[in-house]
Amino acid sequence: MPTDTKRVRGPEVSQSPSLFDCRPSVVPPSHGARADGRQRDQVDVRPVFVRCGLVSQAKGSAYIEAGDTKLLCSVYGPRETERKDETDMKCGRLTTDMRFAPFSCPERGSWIQGSQDKNFSLMLQESLQPALCLHKYPRSQIEVNVMVLENSGSVQAHAITCASLALADAGIEMYDLVLGCSIRQDGSSYVVDPTYSEESNWSSSEHQGGLTVAFLPSLNQVSGLQSDGEMAEETLTAGIRTCIEGCYKLYPVIQQALVKAVRRAQPPPPES
Amino acid sequence: MSTTGGMFAVLKEKVGQVLVPGDEFCFGAEETISLSESAKPERAVCGPGLRRSGDRLVVMKSGVLRHKPPLTFWIDSQQKRYVATKGETVIGIVTARAGDTFRVDFGGSELASLSYLAFEGATKRNRPNVQVGDLVFAQFLIANKDMEPELVCIDGSGRANGMGAFGAGGLLIKVSLGLVRRLLAPNSDIRLDLEQLFPCELVVGMNGRVWVRASSVQQTLIVANLLQSCDTMTTQQRQQLFRRVQQGAL
């Protein structure tokens, strides 16, 4: 790897202390109650805390906290498109950038964006785009930046929710909000909105998998879908239904946060 | 602080001396200075390298202070990069055509434009025979910091007056801007020395580009090399060199 000359450099190699942990690592149980007390095989999402308009410099922004997962999203634009082509003349462009703070995961991450981050950014873009009225923004681009401050699982799903909130806060015209939800399939049981350790520690049984869905609640459309691991087709469809249900659980919280942000920004207009 | 009238005396005293940026001269109440050429006799004209700041005259380039009676002062500096000035003639290279103009590189910070119509006898139908890559000798019609410079190959009365595209042959060399000014000065000693050596055609652009053509390629090269070495030599050294060339020693 070429040396990074644009940052203060440390030693060539350093290792995470967790590799030398003298205590045996605790594998979360694959049955019974979950580590944080939530219920298995039920649409038991973590309560979320959301807030709009925290970034003063951005056109719109949102912060979401679900358990220990913390994300911040800011929206800039519409601004002049940097690379222009024919389609930009009629339709705006949506760009997304999702990054992890180096201290956001149990293992320290690099400053340099890996291909994994690009994967997250791409799914974010494909999940948000169907909800945006991009034809209203010719010749311009709308930029969505997501920063993961702490990764305690289901970051992709929460990033989608957070970004759609920030877009609405920015006053970008949208057909609908976009909500995200993840589940983790573990053998015959599943957990909704998994934590980091539930995502990374697999018990040895067959049929393990993860699924993330982005959903437009008012239009009843799935704008993003991604899974990995192994799942029977029936499990997968059941999982999609569960995720949609999870999104509906989130919906009132997000609506209220947005309504609150509008009210805070401005008193109601006089009745005409 | 110098006394009234003494200010110009101080300035005149410094003529021929080397000044550096930040050196200042204070004006008295009666002394005025004009930035325009059309100065009244009692007003001082502020030439290149000098700038007026309130009641002071400030040096902004290093070089030798020069004076031309009655009251024109400027700094003679050995600068390599040319900055376009209205009315000056330069040698440029045509780099592109854009619409009905040529884009001309004259060694400044941006390309100058040169209209198809700014050649002697050119009309919308009768376009001048100038190709990309050709050299042109042209004059600045517009040159100020706010605008893209514009060149023309005609004078005020529509005549070429020596300007236009160069024909084949000849050699373009680059010399310092200081040398160019010495070459163009009336009764330039370098020019006189060269004339004595052998006959040659010399076109001098204010932008430090000189076009040379002598009777043979060999002679052209000798003239070019002599000119380029003039920059770093004293008068005696130069005369000595020219003598040796004349004697066929080089």
Add this chain to the structure above:
Amino acid sequence: MSPTRLCVPGDKLCSVEDCILGTGVYLRHGYIYSSLAGYVLKKNEGEQLPVISVVRETEVQLLPDVGAIVTCKVTSINSRFAKVHILYVGSTPLKDLFRGTIRKEDVRATEKDKVEMHRSFRPGDIVLAKVISLGDVQSNYLLTTAENELGVVVAHSDAARAQMVPISWCEMQCPQTHTKEFRKVARVQPEYLEA
């Protein structure tokens, strides 16, 4: 329906038979939905049906559109056109940079072939202009000042950097040195003065 109803994008507002579409809303399968987070506003404008819109704190004119009056700053000029940065659309400031071009032929309405750019604009001038086209892939927004009300509104003199006073439709004067400079001066209308 309460007059101060709030909505978020995707909220179903009413049937298309009840209202006419205003701003911040869209039509889908015969119903009007909100496309913004804001207040729902119904206005009766003498028509049979009220106009329904969703409004936010700022006018959502986010982009310069054809026909819009924009305030811009001249950044560079050459003999064919002036380049500008668009600062305002109407009276709404733009947060991001948009570039525009005023071509020589769009400077004024009469004697178009006699226009000289440096006698019309200088870098740093604040100019009122109208958008005539969004331009194509290569070009920027195309603007015009070929109306009496359009042109330079604020300019600083070359000599003293003082703000100049318009003295005719084509000249401005420095209050300190009294030197005159040429500009395509706008006849300022009160409604744009605040910009």
Add this chain to the structure above:
Amino acid sequence: MAAGFKTAEPLEYHMSFLKENCRPDGRELSEFRTTTLNIGSISTADGSALVKLGSTTVICGIKAELANPTVEAPGKGYIVPNVDLPPLCSSRFRPGPPGEQAQASSQFIADVIESSEIIKPEDLCIDRGKLCWVLYCDIMCLDYDGNILDACIIALLAALKNTRLPKVTVNKATCKPEIDLKERHELPVHKHPVGTSFCIFQDSILIVDPTADEESLSTSRLSVVTDEEERLCSLHKPGGTSLSAEKLQTCINRATARQREIQKLIEKVLNSVKAAQ
């Protein structure tokens, strides 16, 4: 009127306020914006702090890793500070590797750490010549409204005060470290450097804690870092308009007062965090 003036002629707009000894946001020339502090909110970091200076928001997370010390300094660990200005925090920053400002800020923080001896690299040594700690101090701006240097130093200092390193023992038989992630100890913080930044307008008007707009319109910037013993740890003025000795003294006096305020604030927040646990 005001909004129009602000965008079209921003410098004139600011000067019209400064001439009246006040600023567009209502502050006096020597007044800081409200400073708020949140310590230890990131559980994945070994120490963390979030600082808000008006709208400017900066987060610092500290991660400790193990490495071999260098041959030249066998008894020292590493402190690796980096400042990131992601496109998230302002439209002035583009995606990609850090720009000049981020790089210069990183170097400035590195210099402050070294000059102030906030942490002694010797304290990070575990086994001389064999094993030491690397403290990665990653500082990220989340909302850029000027004066990030001051915010970065506060975030760094508070995060270091919050840092708990796990217990390490080197197994004599295998020569491999054994770590107990549950048993942690505090890091000795020797000094409490605090920065105070100024901007100079039109050669003479001095303002403290500039916003992003003020920074970009000013003719010079100056940062003074002092510790609790009133010693200067940095006098950083990267050029711009020159400054007289008297003005410089004014800046230093303001900086020492600020240091006391911030040290108190950090202690207060740390105590409330401890009380909550």
Add this chain to the structure above:
Amino acid sequence: MATVKVSEAEKVYILHGIRDDLRVDGRSCEDYRHMEVETDVVSNTDGSARVSLGHTAVLVGIKAEIGKPRPLVPDEGYLEFFVDCSANATPEFEGRGGEELGIELSNTLYRVFNNKNSIDLKGLCISAGEHCWVLYVDVLLLQCDGNLYDAISVAIKAALFNTKIPRVHMSSDDEGGKEVELSDDPFDCVRLSVENVPCIVTLCKVGHRHVVDATLQEKACSVASLIIAVTHRGTVTCVKKVGGGSLDPESIFEMTEAGKRVGKALHAPLMKLLQQEESLGKKREKVGFLG
């Protein structure tokens, strides 16, 4: 990704055809175009395959190299994917365009293989924590005519089938250190079990229906596609929505169901073909590199 311009009239024509289960090239909605598979086409790799599907052509080469196992899974080897979008395939790949698609495709491949059963990763381990086999799967797009995912997955399965990994022995030297020794005999090698390697089926939503193996024209009429990686047993190892549109939940369920059906059916003939080709050995008729 490579795109074509389709006029409104063409769109309507294609849409109506698909509604009636009749596509422009005569196929029905769940039919593939003509597919050709050829293995062992590149000599300096440990396994290779070339697949063409309509005018889409991909080449996959696999190199097995000895590396260090990942710290978190010391007893397993691993796979690395790299997709090269050659500018030959379509001019749009020139510059950054190809790079972005390449990252997208390889990221998807990682997801498809991110499970315990596709490849026996434990079998790739040589000595736990020290040495393991790393399979570098290099995909080269030769020509783009739609449906890249399906063609790539078939080519990878074929190339893995064709891969021969040299047998290794662990020997200890005098000082107790361990060394890896490769077998000298070029025929002494291990083969991989590809039984559980999934194939990708891309379902393209056109109008109210979906089609398998869409051409570029059909793709231009669609707002979104679903890719589904299915094993021979019908287990799904990855689903992903691609494209800028959205899908309603019911059609997703229809599409996954169809994907499973089509994907499952793909495996048996493919395996048969591969085994047939293998049995021919050196005698088989070479079609040629770009045949």
Add this chain to the structure above:
Amino acid sequence: MEVSAPSNVSLREFGCEQSLLSRPDGSASFVQGDTSVMAGVYGPAEVKVSKEIYDRATLEVLVQPKVGLPSVRERSQEQCVRETCEEALLLTLHPRSSLTLVLQVLHDDGSLLSCCLNAACMALMDAGLPMSCLFCGVTCAISAYGQIITDPTSAQEKESRALMTFAIDSKERKVMMSSTKGSFSVHELQQCVAVSQRASERIFQFYRDSVRRRYSKSL
């Protein structure tokens, strides 16, 4: 410990040559003892659209270390040199153009930043760019015994407990740039500034002599 300022400022032997490179529009080498820096200036030249400033020239400064690639440290030095030059140059006289200053470190034996500043000033002058004043760099080290050493060598820098570099302008001898290492008292700072101001007199005289030598041929 109280610092003691030397009664007369001692600087190492200085050397400077202007116009020694043919490609740049202005160049200079500056030598302070064994520390030596080569500076080249390009411009006013065409500016990239993204970097264009409508009412002034864009200045870029690049510091190239003796070996290896420039790192974060060089970026910080570049910022200090650039903002100092921007103040001295009359950039509004060349709007929408670019100026590039390249500083190549030839050898570092202490006081590197001040040598960079001095080389930069001589090169800008050589390029004939309009300037409102000159500037010079002075480095002061406070030794472990509390002595102020001007223009220290690398060895002296290493032993020092504080190190300060200032850029001083030629008009009023005020501080344009300041960059420090180590901790010090306010009094020590004042002493160092005073010493640097005195040192600057000698450096500006040296500048003047060097320029005079350069123009000796055309006098």
